[in-house]
Amino acid sequence: MGRERRRAGPTRWSNLQDSHELYCMGQLVEAALAHKQLTGKDDLMDVMWRNVDLVSRTFGNGRSQLKRVPGHESPEIALPKLWRFAREPATMELIRNFIDWRGRADLRPLYGTPGSTVFDAAYYQDHKPVREQREAVGHAVRACYLYTGMAEMLALTGDQTLRPALDAIWENVVGRKMYVTGGVGAHHAGEKFGADFELPNEKGYLETCATLANALWQFRMFRLDGDAKYIDVFERILHNNFAAGVSIGGDAFFYVNPLASRGNVTRWRWHGCPCCPANVVRIIPQLGTYAYATAGDTLYWNLFMASDATLRLKGGDVKVRQTNNGYPWRGDGLALEIDPGAPRAFAVKVRIPGWARGACVPTKLYEQVNPASLDEVSLAVNGRPVALALDKGYVTISRTWTRGDRIELSLKMTPRFVRADARVAEDVGRLAVERGPVVYCAEGVDNGGHVLNKYIPASRIMESRHLGGGRSKLRPSRVECLVETTVTICGLSLPAIRLPATARTRGVRAVAEAPATLTLVPYFAWSHRGAGEMQTWLPTSADRAEPAFIGRASASHCWQYDTLNALTASQTPSDSAGRKCRHFSFWPNKGTTEWVQYDLPAPEEIRDMTVYWLDDEATKGGCRLPRKVTVKVRPAKDAPWQTVEGATVEIAKDRPCAIRLPKAVTAQAVRLEIVLRPDVSAGLLGWSLAGAPPAAVPPEKMREIYETVKTPYKRGMVLTPEKGEMLDNPSVFRHKDAWYMIFIRFDGKGYETHLAKSDDLVRWQRLGCIFKRGEKGAWDASQADGWPSLADTRWDGPNTLNTFNGRYWMMYLGGAKDGYETDPLSTGVAWTDDPSAVKQWTRCADNPVLQSSDPAARAFERATIYKHFTVEDPSRACGGRFVNFYNAADKVSHREAIGMAVSDDMLHWRRVGSAASATSG
Amino acid sequence: MFYFGYQWRPGGAFDTFACSYDLKHWTKWDGEPLIKPSADFDRTHAHKPWVLKHDGVVYHYYCAVGSKGRGIALATSVP
């Protein structure tokens, strides 16, 4: 609450974009109506009305009123319910305004953070007037709440101008942006809809709230024109993404619902942002209200769930009793008993689900490979068959109904393969398996620990169908390869499916394949038996199955709540604290010498290895980086251990660390002997016997960093050039109580280095020159542009300059020729004892220290060397204590690139690598 | 690492960033630049970043080239 209050801004309504002020008002309306319905009491209703009246007075078209919309939609859904309850004109006015004002730049400033690609106007669906919107964009929960509200407004007001937008957005979601489980919202960053067909499985977001919002919207769409296609989507959501959102025990929740996992996702007991559990709790008691619908003298039988209900038709109330034999596992014996009181004529529309007649979803996004056919559906009234004449997905039975009349529907539950539109890149070459409305997935626990390493070989599920003319087409016709079985989860015996597969395994490098069986369980039931791998879209070729490492892991000790699987899991930790990762640790052992070990089935050649160290200081854990690590190998199974002399082991936080052996060794067992620091334990998040490819920074991490460092507000020039001068290359640091900027100044002849001072980082005052050009005839006689070295660049750190040998250091660019950056330019070093003083820095005798004419110069730097940036790297990962990045140009194109050099004393520099670290494209 | 790019997007030079775990292999940010030419004073170039965070505010100093010539400009994370 405190956080929400801060976010709401200093006064009421002052930060509607980011606060949930109006969202909370919507939730209060829903809570009060539910409370009233359940208890008959008015106490919460009174509170709610005071809030709604305040909002009605505050927001409107009057001159003293605010013209704003909720930063997070929700009143758009709640207020129509309130309107149906009380029919207050002011409520309808609010509904209209909140929907009509969105995206209207002519009426109000639109939401969105300038310069942000995540929190832009589209994030709030505020990029266009709602009637002009054609695609689902932005935050998925916000978006689906808005679309629900638009459908409600259309239903209540008959305003058909909303219809083209609703239809286009629906086509966009169900045809391009919805997962096979009914989930929506592909992006973690911004919890957003992705682009068309962008549906990542492992990295997908699919917030439980978003799928629920999608369900609410689908039902509102159904109410507009009584088409069963919306209920098909609703049912898909219900049995898959929604059902997965809460555990079978009802006490743990998924916030995100990916379709594949490496074992790093489990349900939460509680969530810091607890929207999803509350949303689940809101929907479950309402479920019955979605089973039926009425319009005039027509009764819609939508969902299959045992229930008793009284439904209001035009001609009077009708009682119904629905029974089944265990839907969705059994599709036979679905029955609806009708009791109209006295015999009466009306229509009952029976929904024949899309999945039972060959349509996985009402678009072409997902298709049954071996489609179901209407031949497998039977419908009867009082035992007499009814013809399956479909209209909008329903069979209409119009007759005079008498008490005891019974409709019986039978649907065949056959496991089926499903494939995705070829434009869904993540699902290419993969199949999903469904049975009835239920999507299946493979979990490690049923499949020898690994599922990501398995594929369904086409030869075992496909047969070639000859089309004539020498052409043939592969199609899976052998549905019999999908064998029904059961798996018990949380005491429930659930229908499972078994199918033939091929498992891929590897040692260090050698890959082996072997026949295997994949056992699939209902997707919603996954993650009830510990953390493990999971896969929904099963690959049909070897190249999409990652071989599982078959080395046997062992250790001197493993804490009972950790697992050796953490070593082999090939997890991608985002940091050494290992949030969302499996851990391996020696806890509670402290200061001891421990080991981890891999045994291979046969000797293999090993050279570079990769390890990810656990250090959970950030989460107040007891593990830190170890003190020392020794590599030992055993050439054959029972051979004695040999220490690998000259092996180097990186010990660093928050990144994969390399273990390098001086030369390749053949080993059947490898051991890391790990010396723990005194008083702390140690652990690992992964250990691979193969060298790591250069680690790319994952997009989510890049996005997170962008959001941290972005500066959308330009403040103008803080040092403006006088006539005839140019100022460049700012470096800012703190010294004692003030801020200083070292920059360079061009005066028509060449550059010199200057100093400015500030107390507040915004207003700057020039102090004067601190590094003049060299003596006449010197190599740096016309240029002397310096940059302070060894700045403490830790983010949000002290921003001071560090010293080496008690001195402050500068690398500078010197040149003898007059003019603006005239080649050739070389590098010198200078120092001072007080970087805040307006006095000349001292040149070092060894200058210049790097020249483009050096014999070691690489092609990209032969013309000139420009700007420098020097840091200290205690890990010496690049081969020296100090690392200097510099840009340089080549002789041919003068194209610039970044080079790297290292030094141990700031005076003698060695170039690293033969090529540039980064080049322009 | 903050750096500036030139001639690989339309418009003048701009500031962006790249990240690395090992200081050797770098991943470029491919989203919106941190600073790009947009005002009169940085119309031609907005480049050569120095970025720091202090008291919860991010300060991004850069060399601006535009209507006032070549000078030092500032952008911040808050208005």
Ligand SMILES: [Zn+2]
């Ligand atoms: Zn949620």
